Amino acid sequence: MRTLRAVRYSSCISAIALALLAFPAAAAAEPFFPRAGNKGYEVRRYEVQLAYRPQQEGRIDANTMVAATATAPLERLSLDFFGPRVLEVRVGGERASFRRRPGKLLVRPRREIEEGSSFAVVVRYSGVPPKIVDPDGTPEGWLRTDDGVIAVGEPQGTAAWIPCNNVPADKAPFHFEITVPRGLKAVANGRRRFVQGNARTETFTWVERAPMSTYLAVLNIGRGRLVKERIGRLPSWTLVDPRMERASRKPLALLPEIVRFQSRLFGGYPFESAGSIVDYAPDVGYALETQSRPIYTFVPERTLLVHETAHQWFGDSVGLERWPNIWLNEGLATWTEWYYAERHGGRSAQQIFEALYRVPASKESFWNPPSGHPGGPEHLFATSVYVRGAMAVQALRQKIGTKPLLRVLRRWATEHRHGSANVKQFIALAEQVSDRNLERLFDRWLYQRGKPR
Numbered sequence: 001m002r003t004l005r006a007v008r009y010s011s012c013i014s015a016i017a018l019a020l021l022a023f024p025a026a027a028a029a030e031p032f033f034p035r036a037g038n039k040g041y042e043v044r045r046y047e048v049q050l051a052y053r054p055q056q057e058g059r060i061d062a063n064t065m066v067a068a069t070a071t072a073p074l075e076r077l078s079l080d081f082f083g084p085r086v087l088e089v090r091v092g093g094e095r096a097s098f099r100r101r102p103g104k105l106l107v108r109p110r111r112e113i114e115e116g117s118s119f120a121v122v123v124r125y126s127g128v129p130p131k132i133v134d135p136d137g138t139p140e141g142w143l144r145t146d147d148g149v150i151a152v153g154e155p156q157g158t159a160a161w162i163p164c165n166n167v168p169a170d171k172a173p174f175h176f177e178i179t180v181p182r183g184l185k186a187v188a189n190g191r192r193r194f195v196q197g198n199a200r201t202e203t204f205t206w207v208e209r210a211p212m213s214t215y216l217a218v219l220n221i222g223r224g225r226l227v228k229e230r231i232g233r234l235p236s237w238t239l240v241d242p243r244m245e246r247a248s249r250k251p252l253a254l255l256p257e258i259v260r261f262q263s264r265l266f267g268g269y270p271f272e273s274a275g276s277i278v279d280y281a282p283d284v285g286y287a288l289e290t291q292s293r294p295i296y297t298f299v300p301e302r303t304l305l306v307h308e309t310a311h312q313w314f315g316d317s318v319g320l321e322r323w324p325n326i327w328l329n330e331g332l333a334t335w336t337e338w339y340y341a342e343r344h345g346g347r348s349a350q351q352i353f354e355a356l357y358r359v360p361a362s363k364e365s366f367w368n369p370p371s372g373h374p375g376g377p378e379h380l381f382a383t384s385v386y387v388r389g390a391m392a393v394q395a396l397r398q399k400i401g402t403k404p405l406l407r408v409l410r411r412w413a414t415e416h417r418h419g420s421a422n423v424k425q426f427i428a429l430a431e432q433v434s435d436r437n438l439e440r441l442f443d444r445w446l447y448q449r450g451k452p453r
């Protein structure tokens with residue numbers, strides 16, 4: 001994620017105990033969101049067709065196709081969906097019966113789907129998708145702005161407007177066809193394919209061919225100039241709210257250098273397109289590393305661009321197996337900010353580490369929860385996940401050296417490119433590259449409560 005404009009120092013009262021109380025089913029596939037995710041299939045592709053009608057109270061009329069492969073015989077199946085009224089569901093072209101449950105769309109196809117077979121579910125729905133409030137109180141899902149919409153989904157909000165298998169590890173390519181009234185623009189992930197229009201509307205088609213976790217889907221509808229540029233051979237699309245255009249020009253012009261710097265560091269940029277979305281949404285207040293095209297709800301500074309760009313490798317390309325592994329996203333992206341500063345005439349990562357290490361152990365909320373163990377969904381984006389998380393990377397650098405650390409990061413990005421991974425695998429790779437036992441270091445920095453000694 002999600003990087004707030006101002007760093008929050010959230011209080012943490014026994015996060016683990018709270019999480020256990022809230023989620024007794026800790027053995028569920030997704031420990032932080034046990035209701036998310038669906039059994040019996042893997043998604044191969046999403047196609048989202050959506051018309052936005054601001055004159056009709058911001059209603060959408062949408063059709064989403066979820067193509068999947070059955071991993072078990074399926075008499076029934078479910079999708080995660082918080083969205084508006086479902087009008088029709090078809091499976092394999094035939095009308096299927098369906099029911100709604102909180103956060104779920106339950107579907108019973110006409111005939112059983114055989115294990116191993118491919119099938120497509122088409123859901124037609126209409127209405128205003130909801131805003132979702134996260135366990136930590138921040139808004140996501142379908143967020144209305146004064147000139148359109150921001151749809152963002154970390155960790156759960158994509159199911160507000162797309163019926164999906166809403167767990168990070170079930171990645172799939174996405175195809176978006178978004179129709180808006182003339183004068184508005186619609187931007188999503190990936191490459192722009194076509195713009196078609198008539199006197200009243202325009203349809204923007206965007207295609208993200210690389211596998212994408214559902215929470216990284218983005219849709220921005222609003223006024224502004226949609227600009228296509230190139231970073232070397234990489235096409236880059238940027239939409240900026242006219243009110244923020246002047247102030248955004250300078251920081252956004254740094255993106256090509258940031259992408260090149262990180263591509264040299266971590267290995268080739270993982271996607272077919274890049275870009276930025278800057279939209280005016282003061283009540284959202286955070287930035288998000290939406291795949292190939294991060295979104296900012298305020299004018300971004302250079303450090304934030306560095307952070308969200310680093311996520312293209314760490315979080316987007318190398319995805320999370322499960323949410324409690326969030327350190328792999330935020331620890332690595334925050335450390336990249338520090339290293340970028342070090343290599344661009346700023347303070348060194350070690351100096352930043354030392355300044356932060358002076359924070360006394362008595363400042364509990366700075367050191368807890370430990371970044372490898374956020375404890376519950378309300379702490380997914382706690383300050384310690386970011387700051388202590390980046391300190392853990394710097395502590396690893398102190399132990400094994402700069403070159404071996406960079407080798408670890410590069411191999412991590414390469415070996416799990418477009419996949420999903422967990423913290424245990426990261427530790428194993430660091431041990432392999434450095435040829436050292438790092439169990440105590442990671443235990444102290446990632447898992448023990450309080451200030452690591």
Ligand SMILES: [Zn+2]
Pocket residue numbers: 001002003289307311329330333
């Ligand atoms: Zn982040």
